[in-house]
Amino acid sequence: MTAESVIQVRNLSKVYRDFWGRKKVQALNSLSLDVRKGEVFGLLGPNGSGKTTTLKLLLGLLFPTEGEVTVLGEPAHDVGKNERIGYLPEESYLYRFLNADETLDFYGKLFDMPAAQRKERRDALIKQVGLENARRRQLKEYSKGMTRRIGLAQALINNPELVLLDEPTSGLDPLGTRDMKDMILKLREEGKTVVMCSHLLADVQDVCDRIAILYAGELKVIGNVSELLQSNEETQLLTSTLKDDAVKEIEEVLKKHGAQLKNVSHPTTTLEELFLKTVKESRERPGRRFAPGEAPGQDKSGAV
Amino acid sequence: MDYESQPYHVTAALVEWLLVIGAAALIALFVGGVVALFLAGRRAPALVFAALKRGFSDLTSLSVRRIGALARLTIQESLSRRTLLVLFVFVSLFAAGNLFLQSPGQDMPAKPFVSFVMTSIRWVLIPVALLLSCWGLPADIKSRSLHTVVTKPVHRSEIVIGRMLGYSLLTSFILFVVALLGLIWIQRVVPERSKPQLTARVPVYCDLEDFFFLDRNGQTGKGLNVGDMWEHRGFIEGQTKSRAVWIFEGVDESYLNDEGELRMEYSFEAFRSHKGRIDEGVRFRLHLVNEEKGLDVPYPQRGAGLEVQEFSGERAARKDQEKPIIDIPRELSRTVGLDEDGSKVDLFDDLVEDGKLRIELSCEDDGQYIGAANTDLFIRLADKPFAVGYFKAIFGLWLMVVLVCIIGTTASCFLKGPVATLLTFGLVILGHPMRSYMENQLQQLDEKGRVLGGGMLEACYRLVTQMNVQSPLPENDATRVIQYLDTHIFNGLKIAEFIIPNFKHFDMTVFVANGFDVPWMDAGAAIVPAILTVLGYLIPCVILGYFSLQLRELEAK
Numbered sequence: 126m127t128a129e130s131v132i133q134v135r136n137l138s139k140v141y142r143d144f145w146g147r148k149k150v151q152a153l154n155s156l157s158l159d160v161r162k163g164e165v166f167g168l169l170g171p172n173g174s175g176k177t178t179t180l181k182l183l184l185g186l187l188f189p190t191e192g193e194v195t196v197l198g199e200p201a202h203d204v205g206k207n208e209r210i211g212y213l214p215e216e217s218y219l220y221r222f223l224n225a226d227e228t229l230d231f232y233g234k235l236f237d238m239p240a241a242q243r244k245e246r247r248d249a250l251i252k253q254v255g256l257e258n259a260r261r262r263q264l265k266e267y268s269k270g271m272t273r274r275i276g277l278a279q280a281l282i283n284n285p286e287l288v289l290l291d292e293p294t295s296g297l298d299p300l301g302t303r304d305m306k307d308m309i310l311k312l313r314e315e316g317k318t319v320v321m322c323s324h325l326l327a328d329v330q331d332v333c334d335r336i337a338i339l340y341a342g343e344l345k346v347i348g349n350v351s352e353l354l355q356s357n358e359e360t361q362l363l364t365s366t367l368k369d370d371a372v373k374e375i376e377e378v379l380k381k382h383g384a385q386l387k388n389v390s391h392p393t394t395t396l397e398e399l400f401l402k403t404v405k406e407s408r409e410r411p412g413r414r415f416a417p418g419e420a421p422g423q424d425k426s427g428a429v
Numbered sequence: 430m431d432y433e434s435q436p437y438h439v440t441a442a443l444v445e446w447l448l449v450i451g452a453a454a455l456i457a458l459f460v461g462g463v464v465a466l467f468l469a470g471r472r473a474p475a476l477v478f479a480a481l482k483r484g485f486s487d488l489t490s491l492s493v494r495r496i497g498a499l500a501r502l503t504i505q506e507s508l509s510r511r512t513l514l515v516l517f518v519f520v521s522l523f524a525a526g527n528l529f530l531q532s533p534g535q536d537m538p539a540k541p542f543v544s545f546v547m548t549s550i551r552w553v554l555i556p557v558a559l560l561l562s563c564w565g566l567p568a569d570i571k572s573r574s575l576h577t578v579v580t581k582p583v584h585r586s587e588i589v590i591g592r593m594l595g596y597s598l599l600t601s602f603i604l605f606v607v608a609l610l611g612l613i614w615i616q617r618v619v620p621e622r623s624k625p626q627l628t629a630r631v632p633v634y635c636d637l638e639d640f641f642f643l644d645r646n647g648q649t650g651k652g653l654n655v656g657d658m659w660e661h662r663g664f665i666e667g668q669t670k671s672r673a674v675w676i677f678e679g680v681d682e683s684y685l686n687d688e689g690e691l692r693m694e695y696s697f698e699a700f701r702s703h704k705g706r707i708d709e710g711v712r713f714r715l716h717l718v719n720e721e722k723g724l725d726v727p728y729p730q731r732g733a734g735l736e737v738q739e740f741s742g743e744r745a746a747r748k749d750q751e752k753p754i755i756d757i758p759r760e761l762s763r764t765v766g767l768d769e770d771g772s773k774v775d776l777f778d779d780l781v782e783d784g785k786l787r788i789e790l791s792c793e794d795d796g797q798y799i800g801a802a803n804t805d806l807f808i809r810l811a812d813k814p815f816a817v818g819y820f821k822a823i824f825g826l827w828l829m830v831v832l833v834c835i836i837g838t839t840a841s842c843f844l845k846g847p848v849a850t851l852l853t854f855g856l857v858i859l860g861h862p863m864r865s866y867m868e869n870q871l872q873q874l875d876e877k878g879r880v881l882g883g884g885m886l887e888a889c890y891r892l893v894t895q896m897n898v899q900s901p902l903p904e905n906d907a908t909r910v911i912q913y914l915d916t917h918i919f920n921g922l923k924i925a926e927f928i929i930p931n932f933k934h935f936d937m938t939v940f941v942a943n944g945f946d947v948p949w950m951d952a953g954a955a956i957v958p959a960i961l962t963v964l965g966y967l968i969p970c971v972i973l974g975y976f977s978l979q980l981r982e983l984e985a986k
């Protein structure tokens with residue numbers, strides 16, 4: 126791949142320490158990855174595997190114990206790069222005493238936007254996230270999904286080039302989830318780069334170009350979603366509906382290489398399977414890293 | 430009013446400030462360098478340099494809009510904590526004051542009313558400022574709302590300044606409302622007879638070094654001590670050449686009042702060595718002296734002189750409602766009792782020399798004494814309305830509250846709410862009384878920096894071993910350690926003296942309560958030093974707050 130890297134992470138480690146400097150958790154261990162311009166990158170992993178920690182390190186909210194991070198060509202602690210970044214935190218950490226309008230106006234001001242531009246962005250975003258009817262209510266009265274929506278609007282206030290979303294669909298209703306996915310795809314169309322963490326694998330599978338799976342702070346799998354989910358050792362046939370004896374016949378026919386095939390392709394596992402296997406294998410054989418393209422523990426049985 | 434006027438030296442204060450700040454910066458740099466060396470090894474110098482460079486640009490390229498937004502947010506946050514309820518506290522305080530300060534007979538002076546208002550404003554508003562500013566930022570970090578803010582292009586310096594500004598604006602608003610209420614309250618409840626005391630006298634004092642005594646032979650000397658340890662006045666003896674001398678500077682015709690007279694006010698004290706004429710006060714006279722021209726013009730020009738009671742002038746005056754005021758006309762006779770067309774002298778043409786007016790006080794009663802201090806005689810310029818002095822004192826209070834907001838915000842950048850509160854509380858509330866204690870202690874140092882009469886540890890040692898103060902400590906290592914530590918405790922005190930804000934500049938109650946205008950310039954409470962003190966803290970506090978936020982992870986631990 127020659128596309129330019131928007132995020133470069135090199136040997137990144139993070140140890141959380143307590144007040145006295147004693148080690149509490151090794152949240153990340155020597156993580157290296159690149160996110161390319163214009164792609165939707167999914168960061169997966171079980172709870173506590175270090176996804177949020179990675180995002181916070183990218184944003185300079187945390188300082189790395191070791192390793193380096195470059196975001197949009199700048200070091201993570203650089204404030205200037207934030208002009209081009211949007212961030213939706215894991216829980217929407219907003220000011221509960223402000224209403225939706227005030228919230229967006231406030232964050233707009235932090236981007237030094239003039240009043241007219243702020244108003245325009247605010248109106249558009251409130252419409253986009255579907256909060257027209259609640260724009261004058263204080264955030265403390267909001268439901269979880271509504272808070273998520275205003276959080277998203279806040280992340281997009283500056284029309285960012287790079288959007289970091291920490292579990293964007295958590296708490297959203299099915300419609301909201303659909304909207305969120307559409308919005309992510311729209312961002313990709315506009316040439317923006319999106320990095321997201323999520324536990325909803327079906328969603329990730331729908332929208333992500335590439336994914337990485339973390340386990341206990343270590344990178345286990347990274348690659349294109351389509352490549353990761355396909356296996357080169359088998360062939361998949363797709364036919365019209367068949368009766369039982371027909372299936373038997375096909376088995377025979379296949380032996381004779383004579384059937385009319387409607388579709389021949391490599392079979393894909395679901396992302397869910399990949400995820401579960403990765404986690405299982407990582408637990409059984411800690412320290413192993415899977416090469417790109419080599420999905421863990423594929424069973425050799427054929428699928429029809 | 431027992432108060433000593435002393436000149437405030439702006440340049441000296443500035444130099445002292447620069448030295449302290451410079452030393453602090455060097456220490457911080459050194460500590461930072463060592464820590465960086467420890468953490469980053471050979472890359473340390475580059476890291477420190479980068480942090481400094483970034484700090485400089487972050488502290489100089491500020492956005493007004495962002496700071497404004499953050500200040501506004503701070504205010505909204507404080508309002509959501511129902512801060513304005515504090516206004517009800519004031520209303521109830523004033524109502525209570527109404528009840529308790531009502532005295533029978535309508536002869537309550539104005540002073541307690543004014544003091545009450547100033548004191549209650551101070552003691553309610555400062556804790557409010559303290560708590561707001563110390564808890565805001567830590568709460569913001571704990572709830573992680575600050576995460577969303579710092580992932581925007583916001584400099585941490587803007588967060589610090591925005592917070593300081595927000596708290597200052599909010600407390601200013603409260604202060605302004607309360608000050609207005611207080612003024613109305615004072616004007617309504619002060620009894621009619623005491624209303625004239627609500628004024629803002631504008632005194633011109635002579636400098637401390639321009640005030641001295643002549644002894645009974647007319648030689649420069651000290652005033653007599655009449656045996657009262659706490660008496661700050663020196664006394665002069667009646668019917669001798671003993672005099673108290675004031676030299677006022679910068680005197681010109683603009684000092685005259687509408688009647689063309691130079692108004693002076695005095696508050697001397699009498700001391701009797703024998704009963705004398707017990708129904709009258711002890712008599713004194715002022716003398717307008719021009720040594721070069723050999724002039725010594727007495728005032729009053731007729732009669733046996735003015736009287737002063739055995740109390741200080743103000744209390745005496747209150748008693749018989751006679752004001753301790755002397756109006757000196759421009760044209761005077763050369764000597765006492767000389768008839769009208771005798772030779773005349775002009776106050777400005779003949780007596781004032783290079784703007785200097787020398788006034789001497791003599792006691793006219795044989796064997797009696799009159800006591801005077803530097804501030805006991807002053808030229809009184811045209812009075813200003815009470816509100817002028819009042820609002821100047823409120824301004825002083827405002828600066829104090831702002832200083833609390835500044836220090837509180839800074840502390841909250843690196844400490845959690847309770848600890849920040851404690852630290853600020855220590856600096857602000859305890860700093861004032863502690864300061865005089867420290868100054869007292871520091872006076873025990875001799876020129877070589879040795880502790881006279883033993884330091885704290887030595888005192889403890891003597892207490893425990895029941896050793897008396899005269900016998901020397903044994904010559905051994907323990908003694909040396911004790912003495913070494915004692916000296917360093919004192920050095921620590923010395924440093925603390927620089928760091929703890931000097932709140933004496935801010936408390937201007939004494940002026941308004943006594944019907945004086947608040948001075949612009951003075952080493953005590955005065956407007957300019959108060960402003961400079963706030964600025965002096967603002968700059969290092971912003972820098973300290975910035976680096977504390979910048980160099981730490983904003984993660985609740």
Ligand SMILES: Nc1ncnc2c1ncn2[C@@H]1O[C@H](COP(=O)(O)OP(=O)(O)OP(=O)(O)O)[C@@H](O)[C@H]1O
Pocket residue numbers: 141142149150151152170171172173174175176177178179215984985
């Ligand atoms: N502030 C903190 N102090 C100490 N340890 C922390 C802190 N934040 C996270 N950790 C630890 O770091 C590890 C990684 O946490 P992180 O929040 O990155 O996980 P995650 O992948 O985002 O999990 P989830 O899917 O539940 O959101 C966990 O073991 C967690 O306990």
Ligand SMILES: [Mg+2]
Pocket residue numbers: 176177178215291322
């Ligand atoms: Mg997380």
